[in-house]
Amino acid sequence: MLLSLSLSFPSNPPPFLPVDVLGRHAHQNDREEEEDLRLLSQGMRQLRQRRRQRRRRQALGLRPVRPRGLLQQGVPAVRLEGQPQKCCITKAERVPQPRAPLTDCKETTSEGDDFPICLDPVALASATTLPCAHVVHAACVAELRKFKLKQACPLCRTPLPPGPDELFEEATLRCMLVKRRVKRGDASWGALIKDEQRGIQAVVGGLRAAADQGRAEAHYNLGNMFAQGHGVAQSDVEATRWFRKAAGQGIAKAQHELENVFDEGRGVPQSDVEAARWFRKAANQGIAQAQNKLGSMFDKGRGVAQNDVEAARWCRKAADQGIAQAQNNLGIMFDKGRGVAPNDVEAARRCRKAADQGIAHVANHLRP
Numbered sequence: 001m002l003l004s005l006s007l008s009f010p011s012n013p014p015p016f017l018p019v020d021v022l023g024r025h026a027h028q029n030d031r032e033e034e035e036d037l038r039l040l041s042q043g044m045r046q047l048r049q050r051r052r053q054r055r056r057r058q059a060l061g062l063r064p065v066r067p068r069g070l071l072q073q074g075v076p077a078v079r080l081e082g083q084p085q086k087c088c089i090t091k092a093e094r095v096p097q098p099r100a101p102l103t104d105c106k107e108t109t110s111e112g113d114d115f116p117i118c119l120d121p122v123a124l125a126s127a128t129t130l131p132c133a134h135v136v137h138a139a140c141v142a143e144l145r146k147f148k149l150k151q152a153c154p155l156c157r158t159p160l161p162p163g164p165d166e167l168f169e170e171a172t173l174r175c176m177l178v179k180r181r182v183k184r185g186d187a188s189w190g191a192l193i194k195d196e197q198r199g200i201q202a203v204v205g206g207l208r209a210a211a212d213q214g215r216a217e218a219h220y221n222l223g224n225m226f227a228q229g230h231g232v233a234q235s236d237v238e239a240t241r242w243f244r245k246a247a248g249q250g251i252a253k254a255q256h257e258l259e260n261v262f263d264e265g266r267g268v269p270q271s272d273v274e275a276a277r278w279f280r281k282a283a284n285q286g287i288a289q290a291q292n293k294l295g296s297m298f299d300k301g302r303g304v305a306q307n308d309v310e311a312a313r314w315c316r317k318a319a320d321q322g323i324a325q326a327q328n329n330l331g332i333m334f335d336k337g338r339g340v341a342p343n344d345v346e347a348a349r350r351c352r353k354a355a356d357q358g359i360a361h362v363a364n365h366l367r368p
Contacts, residue, residue, distance in 0.1 A: 128141065128213045130158070130160065130161070131158065132153050132156050132158040134155050134156065136154070136155075138164075138213060138214035140154075141160070141213070142163075145160070161209060161213075164209075164210040164214060164215035164218070165210075165215070167207075167209050167210040167213070167215070168206070168207070168210040168215050168217060168218050170206055171204075171205075171206030171207045171210065171221075174199050174200075174202055174203045174206070175200070175203045175221075178192070178196050178199055178203075178231070179230075189228075189230050189231065192231065200230075200231030201231075203225075203231065204225070204232060207222050208222070211242075211245070216246050216249035216250070216251050216254075217246070217251065219242050219243075219249070219251070219254065220242070220251050220253060220254045220257075222238075223238075223239045223240075223241075223242035223246060223254065224239075224257075226238040226239040226242065227243075227257070235267075236266040237267045238267075239261075239266075239267060240258070240261050240266070240267040240268055243261065244258060247281070250285075252282050252286070252287050253287075255278050255281045255282040255285070255287075255290070256278075256282040256287045256289060256290050258278045259275050259278035259290060259293070260275075262274040262278060263275040263279075263293075271303075272302045272303030273303045274303075275297075275302075275303055276294070276297050276302070276303030276304045277303075279293050279294040279297065280294060283314060283317070288317075288318050288321035288322070288323050288326075289323065291315075291317045291318035291323075292314070292318035292323045292325055292326040295310075295311045295312070295315035295317075295318060295326065295329065296315075296329070298311035299311035299329070299338075307339075308333070308339030309339045310339075311329075311333070311338075311339055312330065312338070312339030312340045313339075315329045315330045315333065319350065322357070324353075324357035324358060324359050325354070327350050327351070327354035327357065327359070328350070328351060328354035328359045330350045331347045331349075331350030331351035332351075334346045334350060335347035335351075
């Protein structure tokens with residue numbers, strides 16, 4: 001039995017695309033998919049990078065980064081008729097608003113308050129004042145400078161000034177240049193030219209800034225400048241003020257200068273007691289001239305109780321460091337047996353050393 005199949009074909013058959021055309025379409029679709037994947041991957045990469053930056057800033061305690069653009073908090077949106085909604089910011093609104101005065105700042109610290117970093121009370125002896133008027137611990141700020149972070153005040157984020165070491169080194173270098181010209185005879189402290197005057201003003205400003213940040217040597221150098229009138233008006237009162245600050249921080253040279261100030265009454269009332277007190281502090285740090293003066297004060301009983309033993313002890317310390325007057329005084333003590341056992345040989349040896357160093361009247365003190 002035969003089966004008959006009837007096939008019907010459409011009157012307008014669809015056109016067949018060539019193989020090369022189909023290949024081009026497929027290749028184009030592949031490129032579009034690769035471009036979409038690339039953009040998606042790039043967007044995800046940027047998103048992960050922003051998240052890492054945000055976590056890092058949160059870990060360091062920094063403020064989050066604000067998004068850029070015209071949309072800002074507190075700016076009202078203005079809807080114009082016939083136009084799409086957008087934000088408008090006037091020129092006056094773009095001007096940065098001034099900071100609130102520090103008197104209204106609740107984070108302002110003063111003496112006796114706890115410092116937010118170390119939680120220790122703030123004391124003026126161990127504190128420094130930043131340009132933003134915050135009183136902070138000098139040691140905490142010094143440690144803060146070691147980290148590779150934004151150098152800013154930990155309370156108000158105001159940029160920190162240069163460190164005390166940098167300020168002191170720059171001021172010392174400037175002062176050395178002027179001193180060298182004066183030493184060569186090219187300049188005089190009483191008649192500096194304008195460039196040298198500006199240099200000295202920069203030196204004084206740098207030393208003051210370094211001193212405000214706790215650099216003790218800056219206090220001593222300022223005291224020397226005011227005491228000698230180098231580039232500034234000579235003032236014993238100002239010199240004493242700066243010497244006292246440096247001496248309070250343990251600078252032996254400042255203590256020695258301060259003892260001479262009280263001994264001679266320059267800028268302060270003359271006081272043997274205060275002079276002896278500072279003589280002792282400088283002598284304990286090995287200043288030979290202070291040891292000699294302290295021995296003389298114990299010998300004469302000026303500012304301290306008269307004590308031949310203490311006088312001989314301090315004169316021996318000064319003589320061992322080559323002070324000619326101390327050699328002479330010690331020779332007299334050995335000759336007369338004051339504070340030490342009499343010893344003609346030691347007396348002669350000490351007086352001979354003093355004579356070799358320029359003391360001409362030593363022979364008159366020896367016993368016949």
